Amino acid sequence: MSGDHHHEPSFIRKYVFSVDHKVIGVQYGITALSFLFLGFCLMMLMRWQLAYPGEKMPYIGNIFGEAAMPGGVMLPEFYNSLGAMHGTIMIFLGVVPLLVGAFGNYVMPLQIGAPDMAFPKLNMMSYWVYFVGGVVMITSFFVPGGAANSGWTSYPPLSDIATAGQTWWLFGMVCLITSSLLGSVNFIVTIIQLRVEGLTMFRLPFFVWAQLITSFLLLLAFPPLEAAGVLQLMDRLAGTSFFLPEGLVVSGVLQTQISGGGSPLLWQHLFWFLAHPEVYVLILPALGIVAEVIANNTRKPLWGYRAMIYSTIFLGFMSFIVWAHHMFMTGMGTKISAFFATTTMIISIPSVVILTALVISLYQGAIRFTVPMLFALAFLPMFAIGGLTGLPLGLPAADIHLHDTYYVIGHFHYVVAPGTIFAIFAGIYFWYPKVTGRMLNSTLGYIHFFFSFIFINIVFMPMFWQGMAGVSRRLYNQTVYAHGDAVQSLTVMSSWGAWMLGLAQIPFIINFFISRFAGKKVSNNPWHATTLEWLAPSPPPHGNFETVPVVYRGPYEYSVPGASEDFNPQHVTTEACSSVS
Amino acid sequence: MSDAHADVSKHVKAYIAVFATLAVLTIITVWASTWHLSHPMAIAVALAIASVKATLVAMIFMHLKWEKAGNIWFVIVLTVFFFVVLVSIPALMHSDRPLGTVFSSWG
Amino acid sequence: MSAEVLPYTIKPHPVTGLYNGKFGVWLFLASEVMLFGALFSTYIFLRIGAPETGPAAWPSGEETHLSWKIGGLNTLILILSSVTMVLAWVQFKMDNFGKGRLYLAITAILAIAFVAIKFKFEYAHKFHMDIVPSTSVFFAIYYTMTGLHALHIIGGVVVICYFIGPGAKLWDQNREYYTNRIECTGLYWHFVDLVWIFLFPILYLL
Numbered sequence: 001m002s003g004d005h006h007h008e009p010s011f012i013r014k015y016v017f018s019v020d021h022k023v024i025g026v027q028y029g030i031t032a033l034s035f036l037f038l039g040f041c042l043m044m045l046m047r048w049q050l051a052y053p054g055e056k057m058p059y060i061g062n063i064f065g066e067a068a069m070p071g072g073v074m075l076p077e078f079y080n081s082l083g084a085m086h087g088t089i090m091i092f093l094g095v096v097p098l099l100v101g102a103f104g105n106y107v108m109p110l111q112i113g114a115p116d117m118a119f120p121k122l123n124m125m126s127y128w129v130y131f132v133g134g135v136v137m138i139t140s141f142f143v144p145g146g147a148a149n150s151g152w153t154s155y156p157p158l159s160d161i162a163t164a165g166q167t168w169w170l171f172g173m174v175c176l177i178t179s180s181l182l183g184s185v186n187f188i189v190t191i192i193q194l195r196v197e198g199l200t201m202f203r204l205p206f207f208v209w210a211q212l213i214t215s216f217l218l219l220l221a222f223p224p225l226e227a228a229g230v231l232q233l234m235d236r237l238a239g240t241s242f243f244l245p246e247g248l249v250v251s252g253v254l255q256t257q258i259s260g261g262g263s264p265l266l267w268q269h270l271f272w273f274l275a276h277p278e279v280y281v282l283i284l285p286a287l288g289i290v291a292e293v294i295a296n297n298t299r300k301p302l303w304g305y306r307a308m309i310y311s312t313i314f315l316g317f318m319s320f321i322v323w324a325h326h327m328f329m330t331g332m333g334t335k336i337s338a339f340f341a342t343t344t345m346i347i348s349i350p351s352v353v354i355l356t357a358l359v360i361s362l363y364q365g366a367i368r369f370t371v372p373m374l375f376a377l378a379f380l381p382m383f384a385i386g387g388l389t390g391l392p393l394g395l396p397a398a399d400i401h402l403h404d405t406y407y408v409i410g411h412f413h414y415v416v417a418p419g420t421i422f423a424i425f426a427g428i429y430f431w432y433p434k435v436t437g438r439m440l441n442s443t444l445g446y447i448h449f450f451f452s453f454i455f456i457n458i459v460f461m462p463m464f465w466q467g468m469a470g471v472s473r474r475l476y477n478q479t480v481y482a483h484g485d486a487v488q489s490l491t492v493m494s495s496w497g498a499w500m501l502g503l504a505q506i507p508f509i510i511n512f513f514i515s516r517f518a519g520k521k522v523s524n525n526p527w528h529a530t531t532l533e534w535l536a537p538s539p540p541p542h543g544n545f546e547t548v549p550v551v552y553r554g555p556y557e558y559s560v561p562g563a564s565e566d567f568n569p570q571h572v573t574t575e576a577c578s579s580v581s
Numbered sequence: 582m583s584d585a586h587a588d589v590s591k592h593v594k595a596y597i598a599v600f601a602t603l604a605v606l607t608i609i610t611v612w613a614s615t616w617h618l619s620h621p622m623a624i625a626v627a628l629a630i631a632s633v634k635a636t637l638v639a640m641i642f643m644h645l646k647w648e649k650a651g652n653i654w655f656v657i658v659l660t661v662f663f664f665v666v667l668v669s670i671p672a673l674m675h676s677d678r679p680l681g682t683v684f685s686s687w688g
Numbered sequence: 689m690s691a692e693v694l695p696y697t698i699k700p701h702p703v704t705g706l707y708n709g710k711f712g713v714w715l716f717l718a719s720e721v722m723l724f725g726a727l728f729s730t731y732i733f734l735r736i737g738a739p740e741t742g743p744a745a746w747p748s749g750e751e752t753h754l755s756w757k758i759g760g761l762n763t764l765i766l767i768l769s770s771v772t773m774v775l776a777w778v779q780f781k782m783d784n785f786g787k788g789r790l791y792l793a794i795t796a797i798l799a800i801a802f803v804a805i806k807f808k809f810e811y812a813h814k815f816h817m818d819i820v821p822s823t824s825v826f827f828a829i830y831y832t833m834t835g836l837h838a839l840h841i842i843g844g845v846v847v848i849c850y851f852i853g854p855g856a857k858l859w860d861q862n863r864e865y866y867t868n869r870i871e872c873t874g875l876y877w878h879f880v881d882l883v884w885i886f887l888f889p890i891l892y893l894l
Contacts, residue, residue, distance in 0.1 A: 586714040589778045590778065590782060592778065592876040593775065596771055597775050598777075599771075600767060600768065601768075603767045604764060604767060605778060607760060607763050607767070607888075608760075610888075610889055611760050611893065614889075614894070616758060622892060623845075624894055625894055627889035627893055628886075628889070628890075630693050630889070630890045631885050631886050631888075635885050635886065636884045638766055638770065638881055638882045639878070639882065642770055642874070642878040643874075643875055643879070649705055650711075651704075652704050652711060653711070653714050655712055656715060656718050657714075658720070660718040660721050660722065661721075663725075664722065664725045667729050668725055668728055668729045668732060670733065671729060671732040671733040672728050672735055674733065685706060687859065688758065
């Protein structure tokens with residue numbers, strides 16, 4: 001270790017309030033994985049109510065108390081809380097912090113050869129503000145009336161008049177947004193300013209490009225939601241009417257204490273102005289991880305590297321002008337609907353370009369079916385299903401039928417769950433040896449992969465049929481309607497798929513903790529990869545590199561004809577690559 | 582703050598002049614509000630004056646006039662574009678409806 | 689600890705021509721533009737959605753209970769504080785620590801005067817008249833926008849006071865680093881001024 005010649009920081013400075021991007025990355029990773037697990041548990045509870053409405057939940061039904069589940073039967077209010085918090089936790093506390101906070105923080109500075117992020121203290125602050133946001137969200141479960149129960153979109157007027165949990169939700173969101181903003185400033189400055197000599201923009205790994213575009217999306221799209229959050233806080237705490245119209249009637253009672261003059265649509269615009277770019281925040285870093293894994297495991301350069309980068313830039317840009325396709329059913333007017341339907345169709349083009357480039361990259365590759373590669377390969381068709389089922393939703397005529405049904409749930413879960421979360425697993429299996437110096441066990445990895453792959457499809461595939469049958473996504477008990485009762489068997493299938501999917505994660509959890517101590521020890525570059533993070537020791541010391549590297553080539557020079565090895569690392573000179581040893 | 586304008590003392594006069602201009606423009610904008618212009622015209626005048634003032638602050642006080650870093654200009658152009666998209670949200674509400682009836686038609 | 693080994697914390701990057709902090713502040717300001725942009729958007733949205741007549745109509749002139757005199761005075765105070773801020777940077781740049789610190793102190797005093805006027809003669813006065821955020825959407829957006837702006841001013845005052853007081857130690861260690869930080873603070877401060885330049889006409893005059 002290089003720590004011999006300087007003062008060793010105390011335990012707290014080293015592992016708790018650390019400014020080292022690697023420690024912060026691991027902190028983000030552990031916290032976000034915990035939240036991912038929590039969000040998953042909330043969903044498993046909901047699935048019980050959906051599959052067996054009104055029945056007592058076995059074994060654990062009594063631990064939630066009389067206020068939430070009297071006699072072990074879930075109340076509708078508690079069901080709504082679980083739904084709202086599942087969405088919030090998964091997106092804002094789980095997936096984004098994993099993709100950006102954990103992978104971005106840990107891997108990106110290593111890939112550009114930097115000793116740390118540009119603003120290490122700001123980085124630490126990002127994590128702790130995120131942590132506070134998470135604590136606020138968790139605490140909201142214990143306030144009177146329970147956690148926020150107006151859906152993860154928090155549409156007013158419902159959210160304006162909801163129980164106290166919504167206020168906590170808003171405070172939590174303000175923290176999470178602030179954390180993301182600080183992080184995105186840090187990421188952009190780091191990528192632009194701290195690249196080592198020779199690492200031009202078009203020699204950057206695709207993952208770094210994805211992080212750069214993602215940071216711009218966070219930087220410019222999140223503040224409107226922060227403003228909207230402040231406005232909703234004003235509505236709830238100071239009695240204003242930003243989102244409340246005149247003559248509002250709640251449960252048959254005319255609301256006379258409000259001044260009126262606002263509009264619920266304003267919230268929807270500000271919310272989706274963030275939340276559509278947010279979709280690309282969820283998918284771009286995932287594509288980045290998949291690109292890294294595919295290039296490494298096909299032993300072949302990425303096909304269409306530049307086309308992928310230009311597509312990503314275009315995608316990021318377009319993502320700001322498609323938001324109102326979430327609002328076709330609000331009566332915006334046909335001209336505006338037509339405009340947003342058009343931009344939505346246009347934005348599918350760069351997504352397809354990137355996916356096609358990744359698929360063509362497989363062609364004639366010497367594919368190594370490692371665990372990360374299996375997850376990356378599964379990502380491709382899963383993301384394609386998720387993406388293509390989105391097209392009917394982007395067309396106003398088809399959206400009239402499909403809006404707010406299970407079809408929508410199926411669509412975006414295919415993007416985020418077997419899409420993004422599979423990419424996250426690929427990333428964990430791929431970079432775990434860099435973080436710990438030890439491999440994850442691949443037998444457990446294969447078990448984890450195959451069962452996850454089967455069960456995740458059993459969870460989400462039936463939802464397309466349910467949705468087309470017209471079942472609303474918000475129903476607490478669909479069997480009270482004839483059209484819902486007719487497809488109840490699909491709901492039961494979906495629920496069992498979800499619980500089995502939960503069991504399929506056990507090998508991963510065991511693997512994750514045991515391999516930290518018992519995994520096979522590996523060298524700096526176990527995958528024979530080309531990018532700079534594999535030059536650093538595993539795990540990298542404080543300051544990352546023993547000497548500052550210099551870059552001589554692009555990121556994916558695999559199987560170059562005439563080279564002595566099938567990979568030419570970015571930091572090795574041309575002479576050294578071709579000399580046969 | 583590159584060496585090209587290391588001699589910042591030359592800028593002091595510019596700063597004072599900008600301050601004087603901003604003060605005068607503030608007085609003009611208050612004065613203009615007493616002209617009893619029609620509403621769209623009054624808004625146009627006030628926003629035009631405010632834009633001039635904002636440009637002066639950005640160009641002189643924030644040194645954009647001397648700024649050569651392309652990245653800053655890139656960020657500014659990008660932000661201005663998305664700012665325009667953001668403030669055009671209200672216009673979306675009016676594409677198919679006359680002004681003043683927007684909210685009542687939702688009631 | 690790691691700050692010493694990080695490149696371009698003080699000296700500008702040879703290609704981009706920027707030190708990290710300055711680029712970071714500009715990016716932060718970009719997000720601030722979008723934050724206030726959403727509020728301006730809300731303002732326009734509420735205003736053009738308001739009926740022409742009746743109790744819910746948008747107030748103008750006397751009905752707003754806002755005094756252009758107080759607003760105008762605050763505008764002048766804020767513009768003046770912007771000038772003193774940039775002059776402080778000039779003094780540090782020319783190695784005049786004492787004068788620079790004096791200008792910083794004037795900036796802080798002007799900013800505190802702005803906030804004091806805002807709270808004493810505007811908010812307190814209106815609360816006294818029973819005009820609160822829930823009175824109408826006009827006052828809702830008025831309180832939200834000016835309140836958020838005032839928070840930004842207070843944040844700026846804290847930073848400026850830090851550089852007058854404990855943060856000034858950095859001057860003895862590294863003059864260029866300190867001057868850079870003042871430049872970044874200045875960029876933020878001018879931005880806050882710039883927001884007020886728009887807030888003043890749309891709330892007080894139109």
